Amino acid sequence: MLSDEKGQWLNGDLLGLLCSKLLRVDSLAVPVSCNTAIEKSGLFKQVNRTKIGSPYVIAEFNELLVNSTRVAGFEANGGYLLASDISFNGQVISSLPTRDALLPALIVLAQPKSISNMLDELPQSFVASNRIKEFPTSKSKALLTKLGNDISLLTALYNLEPHQKVDVTDGLRVTLNNNDIVHLRPSGNAPELRCYAESSSLQNAQQIVIKALDFARNIAV
Known part of the structure; x- marks a missing residue:
């Protein structure tokens, strides 16, 4: 975990994005739940999205290494995986394709700019x-099957935008017409339903999560 100078904690995917930018990584593998700021940044020639879990991220490295020499991956929990040896400030950082929590924090803290900037x-x-x-x-x-057949069950009931895209890489990830995202999936290691949302503000994202989980609690399946 790392916070900026204002005491605001960074999500692991944003920390991974900053680290990848500073290391001049050219291709990334990340779980499907990570922030789409990764692609929107335009910093990477290829971004492959995977199921959630480091084994799936690591499995993408061989494909990325065919056309890229600076390859990495990370998870939303902050674990960073380096698939290539990378030169940084005159030193070579050896590849470490297993979760590393220290590298992204150290790379970001070594910069002259503030984290918030x-x-x-x-x-x-x-x-x-x-x-x-x-x-x-x-x-x-059963819930995801029902929603997969009719996304409007969720969007219409809770006054969300109609959808433009559905991703079933891991659960059901729906991109709405205003580019907000709602993502539902069963946990892989516990009897839990997980929800992720993305929006132009944190408050909007939190409201989407509340609406989606409220929907899940009340719908008959």
């Missing part, structure tokens, strides 16, 4: 998340 230079997209505990996996899957 570096964040301000990134596209402004905000992510929120939450979960429903004791939500059986079978119920989560």
Whole structure:
């Protein structure tokens, strides 16, 4: 975990994005739940999105290394994975394709700019998340199947924008017409339904999460 000079904690995906920018990484593998500021930044020639979990991120490295020499990946929890040896400030940082929590923090802290200034230079997209505990996996899957057949069950009921894109890489990730995102998936290691949302403000993202989880609690499946 790392905070800026104002005491605001950085989400792991934004920390990973800053680190990748400073290391001049050219291709990335990241879980599908990570902030789309990664692509919006225009800093990378290729971004591959995977299921959530470091083994899936690592599995993408071989493909990326075919056409790129500076390859990395990270997770929303802050774990950073370096697939290539990378030169930084005259020193070579050896590849370490396993979760490293220290590298991104050290790279960011070594910069003369404040963390808040570096964040301000990134596209402004905000992510929120939450979960429903004791939500059986079978119920989560039934819910996602029902929504997959008719997304408007969620969007119309809660006055969300109509949708423009659906991603089923890991659960059901819906991009709305205003580019907000709502993502529902069953946890891989507990009887929980997880929800992630992205919007142009943190408050909007939090409201989307509240609406989506309220919908999940009340719909009959």
